[in-house]
Amino acid sequence: MPDKILKINDLAVEYRNKGKYLRVLQDINLELDSGEILALVGESGSGKSTLGKTILRLLPDSARIAEGSIFFKGKDICNLSEKDFNDQIRGQEMAMVIQNPQNALNPVFKVGTQILDVLYFKSKKQKSRKELKKEAVEILKKVGISDPEYRFGEYPHQFSGGMKQRVMLAMAFISNPSLLIADEPTTALDLTVEAQILNLLSNLVDEYKTSILYISHDLGVVAGLSDRIAVMYAGRIVEVAQTRELFDHPNHPYTEALLKCLPDYQKTEELQTIPGQVPDLDNYPPGCNFHPRCSYSFGRCRQEDPRLEEIASEHFSACFLNDR
């Protein structure tokens, strides 16, 4: 059995809104092996970014962990002090490519300076900035940015959307973490550049046994990249399985409905959607969160919460249909 690099137990996270705490994540249980790529997919607003930020302690002050624990390499990191977390974990053991590069890059500093900071930190302040500049330029080149020496001296607003995204990835590559959380890191890239970046990611895994939590809406990418997939709906993980298994035998009605929405360039008629609205955070329905939109729902679904249960080898789903 390979070591679990990450283990999340019964995690619940809440955001404060108008004096009330609203639960965004509930009953999150998740494990990640070293060298494994786990994809996190699911409804917009279901809590994927929140989960990533919780692991890396990037949540705003208005959020709190209400329940549960997070173990990283066997250590309970929820109980680490802020200082210990920064010294031991952040940027070295774990790094995150956040969803919006606009917010992640500091607009007043040159892109090169920001990359140098990461390198300088990584070298434990041993190397001079001059030495490091060469490395920084090299890494820009690696992520497919032309004229890297020139780009080094430009500001974030002078980069295109996809170029900013690649800078974010470059910084994550530099820190060479054991766990990389990548939140939709290739949304602004065309297919060919994206393939190049995905290759870099899989090389990282092959070479350093990096584990990746890969948040994405692009099932085509996820299918090729990930070992396992976890599907989220309204704050919960509703299904987890090996990638192939999930595509071939989706179990949860939400997963099934989601896969039906895949657009196909060979067809041009109206695109399929999942009917109904996502429930509001402050107004979750009783019972299964998906029941108002589920075409299979029955009596029990309106009363009880289904829990994630193993329905086949290493295939978990949270749906009462499996009990019938």
Place this chain on the structure above:
Amino acid sequence: MALVEVKNLKKYFVNNDGLLYKLANKGPIKVKAVDDVSFKIEKEDTLAVVGESGCGKTTVARSVLRLIEPTAGEILYRGRSINNFDKQELKVFREDAQMILQDPRSSLNPRFIVEEIVSEPLYIHDQIKDDLNLLDRVWELLDLVGLSKRYSELFPHELSGGQARRVGIARALALQPEFIVCDEPTSGLDISIMSAVLNLMKKLQQEYQLTYLWISHNLHEVRYISNKVAVMYLGKIVEITDTDTIFNNSVHPYTEALFSSLRGINDDWNYKEREIIQGEVPSPINPPPGCSFHPRCKYSFDKCKKIEPELKAVEAGHLTACHLYN
């Protein structure tokens, strides 16, 4: 008359600082983001623009809406040059033409709640009859993009990525524009909501005769939403034609490479089978001589290294810039 006509648009970003570069290059550095681009968009058409990250798509989009001043060239809207618009004409143009920005958050003022963000254009353009109906209008717009009333009270930082994107779409629709520039409008949305947004945009187009300039990396989406496609490479259009032709009979080697990775739903998915275009990433500062794609083109021959191919018709309504076809 085309609704929008772009004539020989050039946008060079000039950098005057950095002494070294001045010396090395004998003059300020110019990033040739858009280099002589021309196209027309007929009313009720959707022209999709696709191409490599950094090839100048967003720069074209911003120029077309006069959010940046072009280095050279002209943009006509209903046959009138937008750069000669007087104050009144510009005001009308700002109502009729809207943009969904690539980066959703930069369009959302962090100090405003969603209600204010979505209704702001209505205030600016004096389109508010009474405040009571205003909130209804905001709710209606949010509902169109699948957000409930609750979201009208939230600040941008309280939204998820996909929620912020949808607020940006609702805001662009507020003034009932006739022309919308959509810069990757569905990136970051899950497929169900993406499909809903695409269905909505298509329905609005049919109902209100809207015209779109649509930038996207998602070729499935391009197929569904557009009837014309322009393929850009390093600041230039290398192929432009109707959508069916691009998907079935494209001719330019770059188009071929870009579309080669497209997979149907029943095909086996694997990004690893995608063609990665080999060779040095092109520089918009010192573009390769001749055809700018030649260092990476598997068909390149002598002429390609010396002479720049012109955008010419291979058949009626199908233009490409490649020596193989001239």
